[in-house]
Amino acid sequence: MQTNRYGFLRRILHWVVALSTLGLLAVGMLFFFLGVDGTQKWFGEDTTGMLLKYHKSFGLVVLIGAILILRMRRRDGVPPYDPQQPLLVRFLGKIVHWLTLVALIVMPILGVLATSFAGKPVQFFNWNLPGTSLLGTHEPWATTLFQYHSQIGLLVLALVLLHLAGVYVHGRVANDNVNSRMSLL
Numbered sequence: 485m486q487t488n489r490y491g492f493l494r495r496i497l498h499w500v501v502a503l504s505t506l507g508l509l510a511v512g513m514l515f516f517f518l519g520v521d522g523t524q525k526w527f528g529e530d531t532t533g534m535l536l537k538y539h540k541s542f543g544l545v546v547l548i549g550a551i552l553i554l555r556m557r558r559r560d561g562v563p564p565y566d567p568q569q570p571l572l573v574r575f576l577g578k579i580v581h582w583l584t585l586v587a588l589i590v591m592p593i594l595g596v597l598a599t600s601f602a603g604k605p606v607q608f609f610n611w612n613l614p615g616t617s618l619l620g621t622h623e624p625w626a627t628t629l630f631q632y633h634s635q636i637g638l639l640v641l642a643l644v645l646l647h648l649a650g651v652y653v654h655g656r657v658a659n660d661n662v663n664s665r666m667s668l669l
């Protein structure tokens with residue numbers, strides 16, 4: 485039995501967060517390049533409304549998942565590598581994982597605040613998050629927070645690409661067992 489793997493719950497959380505983030509970035513890139521108005525023009529109001537609803541909902545799923553992963557990381561650390569990885573590889577992995585987790589907590593918080601200040605509903609699937617309307621509408625803050633949401637979104641994209649480069653190197657170049665540490669099977 486392989487003993488250098490992440491715990492089962494942590495692996496489940498990784499895949500929930502990873503797949504949700506890929507979806508969020510795909511829809512986010514649509515908004516980035518077309519804008520919400522442009523998306524409505526191309527895909528219609530209903531589809532855009534649905535994309536926004538699921539973007540917000542899975543954004544909140546990622547928020548909860550990333551907080552849980554961070555707590556587990558602080559409690560359990562990272563399982564030892566077997567065989568040991570070079571210091572530089574461990575260092576790079578650590579930096580990318582930490583930055584990703586922090587960005588995945590900051591992004592949804594910015595999204596929620598910006599959406600509320602824009603006077604729009606903060607949806608979680610078929611519910612509207614109660615209480616966010618208490619913040620009141622403030623267009624200039626909404627604009628600024630959406631700008632941060634957009635810029636940090638590009639940072640998340642860069643971090644995911646770096647992460648996938650690491651996955652490729654471990655899987656195809658070094659051909660070691662690092663990727664299997666996170667596999668579900």
Ligand code: HEM
Binds near residue numbers: 588
């Ligand atoms: C990890 C979670 C998230 C990621 C990676 C993410 C990523 C992105 C990206 C890349 C964009 C495109 C930015 C642009 O238009 O320039 C975007 C747009 C948007 N996001 Fe998120 N997002 C996340 C969570 C959320 C949450 C939780 C909400 C709200 C509850 C939200 C609400 C929005 C809205 C309303 C837009 C459209 C902004 C506009 O009017 O241009 N996002 N998101």
Ligand code: HEM
Binds near residue numbers: 494503581
């Ligand atoms: C094909 C896709 C992916 C594969 C094969 C994969 C694989 C892995 C592996 C093997 C690790 C552990 C690395 C180590 O032990 O040093 C890891 C950790 C991590 N990955 Fe991914 N990953 C993928 C996609 C993603 C995506 C899209 C995200 C989203 C942002 C992500 C976020 C993370 C985070 C935050 C960690 C640290 C987890 C923790 O400490 O529990 N991964 N991934």
